[in-house]
Amino acid sequence: MAEINLLRSYPRAKRNLSARQRAQASNRDLAKKFGFEYFDGSREQGYGGYRYDGRWRPIARDIAAHFALQAGDRVLDIGCAKGFLMRDLIEAVPGSEVWGLEISQYAIEHCHADAQHRIVRGTAQYLPFASDSFAAVLCINVVHNLERDACVAALREIQRVSGGRAYVQVDAYRDDSERDNFLDWVLTAQTYGKPDLWLDLFREAGYTGDYYWTIIESDEWIVREARA
Ligand SMILES: C[S@@+](CC[C@H](N)C(=O)[O-])C[C@H]1O[C@@H](n2cnc3c(N)ncnc32)[C@H](O)[C@@H]1O
Numbered sequence: 001m002a003e004i005n006l007l008r009s010y011p012r013a014k015r016n017l018s019a020r021q022r023a024q025a026s027n028r029d030l031a032k033k034f035g036f037e038y039f040d041g042s043r044e045q046g047y048g049g050y051r052y053d054g055r056w057r058p059i060a061r062d063i064a065a066h067f068a069l070q071a072g073d074r075v076l077d078i079g080c081a082k083g084f085l086m087r088d089l090i091e092a093v094p095g096s097e098v099w100g101l102e103i104s105q106y107a108i109e110h111c112h113a114d115a116q117h118r119i120v121r122g123t124a125q126y127l128p129f130a131s132d133s134f135a136a137v138l139c140i141n142v143v144h145n146l147e148r149d150a151c152v153a154a155l156r157e158i159q160r161v162s163g164g165r166a167y168v169q170v171d172a173y174r175d176d177s178e179r180d181n182f183l184d185w186v187l188t189a190q191t192y193g194k195p196d197l198w199l200d201l202f203r204e205a206g207y208t209g210d211y212y213w214t215i216i217e218s219d220e221w222i223v224r225e226a227r228a
Contacts, residue, residue, distance in 0.1 A: 001164075001202070001207070001208045001209060001210065001211070002210045002211075003210070003211060003212060004066070004167075004210050004211075004212060005212045006059065006062050006063055006066060006167050006169075006210070006212065007059055007140070007169060007212065008062070009058035009059050009062060010055065010059060011055050024044070027044050027045045027187065028187050028188070030045050031045050031046050031187035031188050032145075032187070032188050034103060034104035034106065034107065034188075035104065035105075035106045036106055038104075038106075038187075038188075039081070039082070039104075039106060039107060039110070040110075045187070046187065050081065050082060052082070052084050052087065052112055054088070055084075056084050056085040056087075056088040057088045057091070057092070059085065059088070060085060060088035060089045060091065060092040060093075061092045063089065063092070063136065063138065063167070064089065064092040064093045066167075066210075067135060067136040067165060069089075069092075069093045069096060069135055069136060070093065070095075070096075071093065071094060071095025071096060072095060072096070072097075073093065073096050073097070073134075073135035073136070074096070074097045074098075074099065074133060074134045074135055075089055075093070075096055075097070075098045075099065075134060075135060075136045075137075075138070076098075076099045076100070076101065076127075076129065076134045076136075076137045076138070076161065076162075077089070077098070077099070077100045077101070077138045077139075077140075078100075078101045078124050078127070078137065078138065078139040078142055078154075078158065079101070079102060079103070079124060079139060079140065079141070079142030079143075079145075080100030080101065080102050080107075080111075080115070080119060081102065081104070081107050081111075082107050082110055082111045082112055082115075083100050083102075083111040083112045083114070083115025083116070083119055084112055084115075085138070085140070086098045086099075086100045086112070086114070086115040086118070086119070087112045087114040087115050090114055090115075097118070098115070098118060099118045099119075099120065099129075099134075100115055100118060100119040100120070101119070101120050101121075101122050101124070101127065101128075102119055102120075102121060102122075103121070103122065103123050103124075105121065108121055123154075124139065124142055124143060124146065124154035124157065124158070125146065125150050125153040125154045125157060126157065127157040127158075127160070127161050129161045130161070131160050131161060131163075132160075132161070132162075132163040133161055134161055134162050134165065135165060136162070136165050136166065136167070137158050137161055137162035137165065137166040137167075137209070138166070138167050139154070139158055139166070139167070139168045139169070140167070140168075140169045141169055141170070141171070141214055142154075143155060143168060143170055143191070144170045144171045144189040144190065144191050144192055145188050145189060145190060146190060146191060147190045147191060148190075148191050148201075151190075151191045151201060152201055152204050152205045153205075155168065155201060155202060155205035155206075155207040156205045156206060156207070158207065158209065159205060159206055159207045159208065159209065162209060164207075164208040164209050165209065166207070166209030166210065167209060167210045167211065167212075168202075168207070168209060168210075168211045169211065169212045169213065169214055170192075170198055170211070170213065170214065171186055171189045171192050171213070171214050171215075172192065172193065172194060172195050172197075172198060172213035172214065172215055173192075173193075173194065173215060173216070174194060174195070174215065178215055178216060178217065181216040181217070182215075182216050184216075185216050186216070195213055198211070198213075
């Protein structure tokens with residue numbers, strides 16, 4: 001198990017936290033449905049329009065190198081949204097078999113054509129795949145959307161299907177200022193806290209894969225633009 005940032009190549013841009021400050025309860029409710037509003041509605045409700053632009057390509061290459069992926073390997077992206085990382089993994093590892101699992105019918109219906117035939121609708125707590133059946137399992141900014149017990153169940157499932165060859169990234173904050181930014185921006189998280197909380201949950205679930213944090217670093221400055 002290692003703390004490693006596999007999203008280090010993700011483009012960084014300014015984001016106006018105050019535009020979404022203490023988001024309206026109605027926007028949070030809409031976002032949690034993971035439908036049109038979350039992906040392609042206004043910025044107050046989610047991504048503000050999520051389209052393929054190649055931003056995952058360098059990350060796919062870093063993931064491929066980190067897990068030494070090669071032709072014939074099976075990879076799973078849990079909470080794959082519109083399948084953009086899947087598409088770029090297929091490109092980064094020719095001959096690989098890249099699967100996605102996603103709860104949102106809207107995202108599946110609007111996913112990238114290259115990912116379409118391998119996205120399964122489902123939820124992270126119940127993975128419809130055999131134990132130890134993937135060379136790498138990714139779950140980026142997803143499990144914090146579950147309540148605590150479901151979160152642990154999802155981490156157990158990730159461990160089961162990956163055998164520990166996995167990468168989980170979750171929302172976290174290290175101090176009060178980051179916590180304030182988090183509360184101002186994040187719409188859908190149900191389980192969150194400092195990294196120590198996550199390390200405890202990883203232990204409880206028996207999760208031995210790699211991990212990193214999504215941290216909203218400072219008001220109105222440099223954060224990940226496409227992070228919903
Ligand atoms: C913040 S987005 C992250 C998408 C993508 N992994 C990324 O990093 O860009 C969260 C995604 O997880 C999906 N999701 C939410 N709850 C889920 C669950 N219980 N099981 C599977 N996917 C879920 C949402 O529909 C959405 O596509």
